[in-house]
Amino acid sequence: MAAPESGDGNNGAARMVTLISSDNTRFEVEAAAASLSQTLQLTILDGGGGGGDGIPLPNVDSATLSKVLEYCIKHAPAAANGGAPNATAVDRAELERFDNEFVNIDQSVLYSLIMAAHNLEIEGLQSLVAKKVADMIKGKSPMEIRRTLGFPDPTPEEQAEMNAHMLEYGWAYE
């Protein structure tokens, strides 16, 4: 994130852009990394984000944004190679290791991340988190899922409604 470049992206040095989180923290990052976000890519292609201006991201707080950028910076080289024709197996394994570590985090952070990925249209990140959440609930009973996701235990009425639904969906319980 830290780099002295603040100018107008000549061919030599990597072009930098500044992103501003909802709580007004400025993040300077290579345009290539920020462009993993479809939304930001459009702004950047239009010449935005350079110099002192910065791109405001009113829906993303600084904690989440720094996590998002960590992902983008790690994935930018592979994305620049158009998905990876020249990526070696080692590179790919390293990315996979990074991804696994990356989502090994608190649920509330996962939630903020997936919302940010959705807002910023970072497809890979959204899939990564979605998959992680799916893994958390895979093979569990409804009650177990509710507990995993942190839902409160159902009230008797809710329980009755759940039971009625399970009967209706008998074909999914055989």
Next chain:
Amino acid sequence: MADGSGDARGKRLAAEAMEDRLSGLPDDLLQHILSFLPSRDAVRTCVLARHYREQWKSVRAIRITGDNIRTFWGPTALNTFVTCLLLFRNKLLLDEAELNTYEGDEHSPILENLILQFHPNHYNLVEMGASYNLKKHSLILKNLTLEVKCAQVDDRIIRILELFHSCGLPLEKIKIKHLPTLSDNQFPETWASSGSFSSEQKT
């Protein structure tokens, strides 16, 4: 859950906040999450909360995989499940379809015989088939026979047959049956009783 103590109340409040947030995810995001689950798990989330009731119907993936298949009571339960899944889901294109073996045995594909029955008033199956990602899962085509039942061969059917063929299904394995008097209520029953999924007949 213990009640009364401030701690328990705090926990419950935190839990409710989490529920609110998860319910607050946009539908497409929830559906994206569900798309990574085995299809049966995805369907089962309908009981979780009101907001989840119909989400599974719009999931753009079908996943019926080895590990998950072993949790079905048997081929009949599996067949019923697939039938209901296809009938009740919304008619949306699929991004992915993963269909693996019954016993996790690479030699017994579950799709030995796939019957596609087309009905003028039911577009579900056509859209489903037309978007199968068969190239990714060519395994299922090895022993697959495809039966097509329809009133007449129209564009939709040609499209789906071309797709299967382009993915390596030999033409001689495709059977087309004309059913000129297909009625609305006949449709689900025939499909349900077609027994199109293999059992563990291997020795």
